[in-house]
Amino acid sequence: MAVSEVVREVESSKVTVAVIGAGVVGLCCALEAQRKGHRVVLFDRDEAGLGASFGNAGYLATELIEPLSNPKTLRSALSLWLNPKGPLFLPRQYFSRIAPWLLRFVCSSAPEKLRRSRTGLLQLNRESIAAWRRCLEDIGASEQIIKSGYLLVWESADKIDAARQHQVWLRENSIETELVQGARLAELEPELANTVNHALFFPDACRVREPYLLCKRLFATFTDRGGEFIRQRVTQTRPSGHRVTVSTELQDYSYDTAMICAGAWSKALLSDMGINVPLEAERGYHLTIPEAGSMLRHPIGSAERRFVMGPLDSGLRVVGMTELGGLTLAPIKGRFDVLSYHSSQLLPGLKDQALEVSEWMGHRPTLPDSLPVIDQHPQHPQVVFAFGNQHLGLTQAAVTAELALKLMQKEVSAIDMDLFKVSRF
Structure with a gap:
């Protein structure tokens, strides 16, 4: 048999996998499936990396192990x-549609559910950087992750006890920080406003150089490596027997x-x-300011203003807002204005009217308990789910892909996969 015939026979004997969604999670899943032979x-209606993956701050937020639904958040909501x-917006025209989801969100703060969600976030986030390093080393792109450090800042002097309490809680979860003020804070971030009183510095925190360029590298x-990309909107997936039909607006495919x-x-x-999942489209907004990229040395999070900004290859990225408004409403101009206001309060250099600013809005996939779904269809295990990572899609993408492929390969995972089952709702 000729070598070319052997190659064709090997290729035809491989398991065929359709990955629906070319954001950072889908791209990591596609590569992981290739690694497994x-x-x-890969299917998407847009170019790879142009959804929520395009708009994030680039920061790998492994310290975010507290679910969004918790008693403190609910008291201040x-x-x-x-x-x-x-930082929170609920468009009036969408309120009646979001009300059932909000009830589920409130119920997710119950003690046992909150404990479960914390456990899940902690397990995923602890493994996320190592998973990213494995992924990027495999494709020769290890330079895409930078050990940048991170600062969580407070402006109110009377909130220093809150910072200390948060530091203790983080240490209990094996996350080390340094409480910084005065000269040490100015050394870390010289251009921060002098209204910033203190901060927690996370020396081991990492970021990516540029989220969109990372996605392009993955793609x-x-x-x-021989992957095929079909730029069509998937309208339906239909499992039957041991196969799955993927329907687009143009034709059907079988895998x-x-x-x-x-x-x-x-x-x-x-x-x-x-299967009905309480998945909501949380609309996130960002500003990118190309000429301001050198104003910060680290990603910065504001504990009081509740937004994040940081340096990327494309410039300074300012990210924030939790707006539960679905998939169809147009961006609301006032949200960009709020981001502009808050960022200029922390970085006075941004008040320069000559700075060019670009605006973007995208949709985060958010579930009430802050955990993703990483599971198989209960009746059709040939359909695998990997979605719903909310604000942590970039952070958890590589580890989500590894776990999803372990499910598909029937391999045992050290992480408790029951936490991410689709049937938990």
């Missing part, structure tokens, strides 16, 4: 919503396995398969 086809410069490796990694658009695909 599968033939992979009304005041945050009513504050016109606050280029995927195609170089051995399908992985649903469609972010905020995953809900409709699961609904067609008889």
Whole structure:
């Protein structure tokens, strides 16, 4: 038999995998499936990396192990919503649709559910950097992750006890920080406003150089390794027997396995398969200021203003807002103005009117308990789910992919996969 015939026979014998969604989670899943020896086809209606993966701050937020639904957040929710410069927005025209989700969100703060969510976030985040390093080393792109450090800042002097309490809680979860003030704070960030009183410095924190360019690098490796990309909107996935039909607006395709990694658009695909998940599209906003990239040395989070900004290759990225508004509403201009206001309060250099600023809005896939779904269809295990990582999609993408492929390969994981089951709702 000729060598070319042997190659074709080997290729035809491989398990075929459709990965639906070319954001950072889908890209990591596609590459991981290739590493396992599968033939992979990637679907998306847009170019790779142009969804929520494009708009994040680039910071790998492994210290975020507290679920969004917790007693402290719920006590402050009304005041945050009513504050016109606050971080929480619920468009009035969407309120009736979001009300059932909000009830689930409140219920997720119950002690046992909160403990479960904390456990899940802690397990995922502890493994996330190592998983990213494995992924990037494999594709020769280790330089895409930078050990940058991170500063969580407070402006109110009377909040220093809050910082100390948070530091103790982080240490109990094996996350080390340094409480910094005065000259040490100025040494770390010379251009921060002098209204910043103190901060927690996370010396081991990491970021990526540029989220979109990272996605492009992942995608280029995927195609170089023989992956196929079909730029069509997937309208339905239909499991039958041991196969899965993937339908687009143009035609049907058939595969051995399908992985649903469609972010905020995953809900409709699961609904067609008889599964209802309380997945909500949380609209996130960002500003990018190309000429301001050198103003900060580290990613910065504001404990009081509740937004994040940091340096990327493209410039300074300012990210914030929690707006539960679905997939169809247009961006609201006032949200960008709020981000501009808060960022200029912490970085006075941003008040320069000559600075060019670009604006973006995207959709985060958010579930009430802050945990993703990493699971298989209960009746059709050839359909694998990997979505719902909320604010931590970039942070958890590589470890999510590894776990999803372990499920598909029937391999045992050290992480408790029951925490991420689709049936938990």
